[in-house]
Amino acid sequence: MNFKNIKSWISIALMLPVLAVAQKFNVSGTVKDGANGETMISAMIYTEDGNYGTATNAYGYYSIELPKGTYTLLFNYSGFATLSKTIIVEGNMKLNVELAAETEEIDVVVVTGKRNTDNFKKVEMSTIELDVKRIEKIPALLGEADVVKAVQLMPGVSSVGEGATGFNVRGGGIDQNLILLDEAPVFNSSHLFGFFSVFNADAVKNVKLIKGGIPSQYGGRLSSVLDIRMREGNKKKVSGQGGVGLLFSRFAIEAPLVKDKASFIIAGRRSYADILAKPFLADNFSDAKFYFYDLTAKVNYDINEKNNVYLSGYFGRDVFAQGFGFNWGNQTATARWNHIFNNKLFMNMTTYYSNYDFKIGVGNQEEGGFQWKGNIKNYSVKPSFTYYLNNNNTIQFGGQSILYEFAPGESEFYAQSFQTGNDTTFDFSQDDRFGLENAIYIGNEQKIKKGIILKYGLRYSMYSYLGPSKEYIYGERSSITESRDTLKVKSYNNGEFIKTYFNPEPRFSAKFDIDSVSSIKTSYNRMSQYIHLMSNTAASTPLDFYSPTTNNVKPQLADQIALGYFRNFGKNLGWETSVEGYYKFLQNQIGYIPTAALQLNDYYEGDLYYGSGRAYGAEFFVRKNQGKLTGWLSLTLAKTEVKMDEVNNGDYYNNRFDKPVVSNLVLNYEFNKKYEMSANFVYNTGAPFTSSSINYGIQGVSVSHNPANVRNNARVPDYHRLDLSFTIHGNEEKKNGNKKLWHGDWVFSAYNTYARRNAFTVYFENENGEPQAIKYSIVGTVIPSITYNFKF
Amino acid sequence: MKKIFSAIAIVFSLTSCEDVIEVEVSDGAIQxxxxxxxxxxxxxxxxxxxxxxxxxxxxxxxxxxxxxxxxxxxxxxxxxxxxxxxxxxxxxxxxxxxxxxxxxxxxxxxxxxxxxxxxxxxPVPDIDSLNWEYSPKTIGAENGGYLVELVARDLIGQADYYWIRFKKNGVYDTRRAGLNLPVDGSFSEESMADGQLFIPPISTFPMFNVEDSLGLKDTATYEIWSLTEGTNGFWSEVxxxxxxxxxxxxxxxxxxxxxxxxxxxxxxxxxxxxxxxxxxLVSSKTIIIKEKEGEKLSFPLF
Incomplete structure (x- = not known):
């Protein structure tokens, strides 16, 4: 297909869809897992001849239009036996189905009907979808399956290193990922400084990472959407699962409240490294506490065929204490209502509350000390509608309103007054700030003809910096490394609009089939972001706060174009390959003066630089989905840079998370039903860091200097690591073939198998007046572990 | 904050490590x-x-x-x-x-x-005298050694910025960590220390950090240099x-x-x-450390 053809198809697509002539009826319903009643996300539904097809939405709902007649409908979901239903379509009809997990026998029978075509058939590009079964097969640190760690093995995703909170997508910052847990945003996705994610795999159903071609229903972050959906809980019977590991244990229980209608799941984790480490600690640290825990819970109720409600919540915390107290964590609560107006119109109404907070303190008012706490809270309402206009057009529209409360620092310092000698409380608090973000969107997924799908939409976002925040007005800097002078501070009343921004955000993606096994996809999206993580350290700390967009801090904007080639090979098309290229241009990026005082400083905006950014790269991906040996190889070649007038003579310079080469190899081999082995190998370029470039002595004291105010001008050594794991599965069935009430798996793993000392950062010491670079590795040894996982 | 880092460090202490490496840095302008x-x-x-x-x-x-x-x-x-x-x-x-x-x-x-x-x-105040006392091995002073304290009184009026320099056997302590920059003989102008005696640990500060500690027969010199506020700012940035x-x-x-x-x-x-x-302006005092009776440090040892 040449470019001219593509252009003409785009112009056709932009015309209003032409309604079909033949009389058609609508078949709709939900697709569920027969074993536990969980709805299935992105299950494929298609007629045997392949002429009609659709997929379920995030709530397991589908709607397909068929002309009068008899059809064999196939329902297909990875890891499940394909279900075939013959239906006679004479009018609109409901068809709810339940799929059964595939067993080896079924695999042989249905092999002809089952093809792995998702990858190149869907219009989505730059999108990774993982179910928990797949995540559990990847060797993980201390044998604990981890959602975010699994995502980090995919092309286009990287992290600064061990000990770094969060992850980076296509050269974006950790705050540029919209991380949604049942639609509520999570601000800090890491436990224990990035070693584990806050998501408990036992409670997770589906994980989807969107890096490009982001649909119009998502907004608010520049780089990616990580959409995590929690399981609803077993609607058929009481069941549970858990694990006992070296660092933490997990337990989850789920059960029907009303059989087939209502159920719940509660999943919890608690680490106990501090208890295990106690005997090895010096006396003065014996009262040290460091642990994390989280609790994930969800209840759902199918009121009737047309109405479902869901309540879900997450509560997690990391605690470090030793004479002082330091803890932080996220809390989210989501309430959702699914309503089916008719066969064609589906609504989901979400309302959520999300909070991230930290507390740090030592001592008290009597003995002296300090307390410091901060949080970011937000409240949102998000109605979204799906209108299945016909088989060729699925329209999504809706809106969202988010109220943000930023309390970056409430701090008190207790000490004796020098003047009076009395106990006095000194207040160092930073003022609270407020913001209101609104958006409306509409988008359509349109099949132009067989093999060509377009998805286009527009999101229109509006943001207001809201009273009672204050407006700070700054003058010029005396030099490029100095704070701006504060000229004026203006107070506003509750609810007053201080500054408002509008951003239209067009979204577009297209897929063109080349033949029956390959396609080309392209996409463009503009994203805007109104909240910004303030972080000037090598690794983000739990104390880093989010700044709202204000009169000074402008909304960050990103334009991304991407082009990809997708092709499946082999028996049942079990080999999936893709190549994608992208280019991003970013506006209103934030930098910091070298002495930036970001914490407990109302005037922090005077310490910021603003500039633009660019990121580009190519991502190669090969995945084998079937057979005894499965796995993937991903390779990302990328560059991400920023440009600020004050830094590096105004030229582009590396972003802190610029990693030119990132590659991952993930392999899993199933010897038989009992034994399984996995390996992953990670290689990537070392992350950049800032080094002084000049050195001089004054009165014999060595001084470091950076004449051009350069950043990220040096790199830590390359990062590579091999992890291995071996799993022994317990028998799920008794000798008589009945299911066992309880079965367990043993997972043996070795993280960093060859004990590579990967550097996280480099610092400098003076050795006889000469600077010396010292790399600091957080993990410098192999970490072996044993975990026992069970299910009942 | 240091305490927090050390507590966090425990978590990683079993796995973390440090190595000297070579780093490539692009050249900066020579000035x-x-x-x-x-x-x-x-x-x-x-x-x-x-x-x-x-x-x-x-x-x-x-x-x-x-x-x-x-x-x-x-x-x-x-x-x-x-x-x-x-x-x-x-x-x-x-x-x-x-x-x-x-x-x-x-x-x-x-x-x-x-x-x-x-x-x-x-202007600079005179150093009245130097006191010294043997301090046994402790945290931060692994070898044990003599602590030397300077006795001087801050000048009355205005905020006075000083730089206390320490010499062992005539050689300046030039480590950044050895920079001792009192204001009015205390930590800051807010300390209300105007006209008071220099307080510990400022009066003994370099001793806490000298890796090769002072022994008998070593000479110890304290100098007080008067600074302007700007020069104090310069050294604080270093x-x-x-x-x-x-x-x-x-x-x-x-x-x-x-x-x-x-x-x-x-x-x-x-x-x-x-x-x-x-x-x-500089005032200075030198002693040779010897065993002695009587005059010891003005504050109790740990």
């Missing part, structure tokens, strides 16, 4: 370094002019050859500095240079650029360049440049200068 700390002592006054060097180059800084170097005071006295050995050490040794209450201007001409700077000579290693490096911000009071007529980066011009 003039002015090291001009002149005082009222009756000894040769040296202004050291060198070029900066690349960060990891283990070479000595090259001498900067100036056309002329002189200081002029507010009574129009001129002090011409000469570099007879062409090693960048420009020297004046005809008379006492710095006098209390005078303003001094430094002028340097070289490479077609003029560099200038101004500073003021503040001090801030110390980055804690270990887990603390995770939460370190990029090293900030240290300010300079050398003004250049050149506009290009290579014609700018770094460094500092300071005029101080």
């Amino acid at each position: 003039l370094v002015v090291d001009a700390f002149v005082n009222n002592l009756a000894e040769p006054q040296v202004i050291n002019l060198k070029s900066t060097k690349q960060f990891f180059d283990e070479v000595v800084q090259e001498a900067f050859i100036a056309d002329s170097v002189y200081i002029k005071d507010d009574l129009n006295n001129m002090y011409f500095f000469e570099d007879e050995l062409n090693d960048g050490n420009y020297t004046w040794d005809d008379s006492v240079l710095v006098h209390e209450g005078r303003t001094y201007a430094l002028m340097i001409k070289g490479n077609g650029v003029e560099y200038s700077s101004i500073n003021f000579a503040n 001090l801030n360049q110390s980055i804690s290693g270990g887990i603390g490096a995770l939460f370190a911000t990029p090293t900030a440049n240290v300010k300079t009071n050398i003004i250049s007529t050149g506009t290009e980066l290579k014609d700018q200068a770094v460094g500092w011009f300071s005029t101080s």
